[in-house]
Amino acid sequence: MGTLDRFRLDGRRAVVTGGSRGLGKAMAGAFAEAGADLVLVGRDAESLEQAQSELLAHGHAVETIVADLHDASTAESLGTEILARIGPVDILVNNVGGRRENIPLTEMPLDKWLGFLDLNLNSAVVCTRLLGAGMLERGWGRVINIASIAGPIVSMRGIEGRHYETAKAALVGFTRAIAADWAARGVTINAIAPGGFLTEPNRKWFRERPSFQTDFERDIPMGRLGEPDEIAGLALLLASDASRYMTGTVSVIDGGYTLW
Numbered sequence: 001m002g003t004l005d006r007f008r009l010d011g012r013r014a015v016v017t018g019g020s021r022g023l024g025k026a027m028a029g030a031f032a033e034a035g036a037d038l039v040l041v042g043r044d045a046e047s048l049e050q051a052q053s054e055l056l057a058h059g060h061a062v063e064t065i066v067a068d069l070h071d072a073s074t075a076e077s078l079g080t081e082i083l084a085r086i087g088p089v090d091i092l093v094n095n096v097g098g099r100r101e102n103i104p105l106t107e108m109p110l111d112k113w114l115g116f117l118d119l120n121l122n123s124a125v126v127c128t129r130l131l132g133a134g135m136l137e138r139g140w141g142r143v144i145n146i147a148s149i150a151g152p153i154v155s156m157r158g159i160e161g162r163h164y165e166t167a168k169a170a171l172v173g174f175t176r177a178i179a180a181d182w183a184a185r186g187v188t189i190n191a192i193a194p195g196g197f198l199t200e201p202n203r204k205w206f207r208e209r210p211s212f213q214t215d216f217e218r219d220i221p222m223g224r225l226g227e228p229d230e231i232a233g234l235a236l237l238l239a240s241d242a243s244r245y246m247t248g249t250v251s252v253i254d255g256g257y258t259l260w
């Protein structure tokens with residue numbers, strides 16, 4: 001088999017949490033282009049339908065499921081519903097997450113903190129547990145956890161809400177530990193650590209505080225934030241047989257932010 005053929009995903013089914021827009025939709029688009037059927041998860045039915053109609057253009061099945069992963073117990077029902085209603089999953093992208101709030105630690109209520117850990121960490125753990133079991137049985141699977149440079153590598157300057165760094169660092173710890181456990185069984189689990197990408201959450205921070213954008217861009221050697229489709233090739237690599245000897249890795253994609 002040629003190298004380019006190893007990037008094909010024909011006959012594979014990929015679940016992308018948070019697949020209706022931003023980085024999730026860009027990664028889902030690459031998978032569909034490579035031949036995969038998709039299951040997109042998000043909270044808003046209308047944006048899911050919009051993404052579904054765009055991604056159907058690649059000629060493969062696109063299912064949608066409305067679920068709010070801010071609560072890890074919803075992730076349990078989601079995993080169960082996918083397996084019962086749609087079928088086995090070959091590729092799982094745990095993409096849902098976000099900082100959402102700029103709250104200093106001393107003002108952070110415990111219930112909020114725990115909710116953010118569900119959103120950024122526990123939901124990914126639950127989905128991996130439920131959907132990963134079938135991958136292990138079949139001897140082939142790919143789990144991709146969308147972490148961040150924030151947490152495992154740096155703490156972001158000029159913003160608080162350190163639930164985010166905490167959860168993303170833990171997500172990388174989880175990735176590496178489970179990768180070791182599953183390595184001999186055909187299932188790889190890798191993390192992507194994006195730097196700043198131009199998606200809605202960053203646009204919102206920039207609208208609220210324009211100086212945050214200028215400061216951020218100044219700290220990126222490439223001088224700009226990433227466009228969502230710039231993560232797609234890396235995600236396809238990790239989802240396919242092209243990366244079959246990679247597991248437990250953390251791929252930084254940040255325009256050089258962490259070099260300075």
Ligand SMILES: NC(=O)c1ccc[n+]([C@@H]2O[C@H](COP(=O)([O-])OP(=O)(O)OC[C@H]3O[C@@H](n4cnc5c(N)ncnc54)[C@H](OP(=O)(O)O)[C@@H]3O)[C@@H](O)[C@H]2O)c1
Pocket residue numbers: 017018019020021022023024041042043044045047067068069070095096097098099119146147148149193194195196197198199200201202
């Ligand atoms: N953009 C960046 O600069 C950057 C940098 C580092 C890491 N990341 C990570 O990359 C991931 C994606 O970020 P993004 O910037 O692409 O975000 P985004 O543009 O806001 O997209 C988030 C996606 O997740 C869905 N979603 C959000 N909250 C959800 C919830 N509680 N339950 C289920 N679905 C939910 C959204 O749809 P609904 O709103 O309809 O639910 C949407 O499909 C996150 O884990 C983020 O931490 C992003």
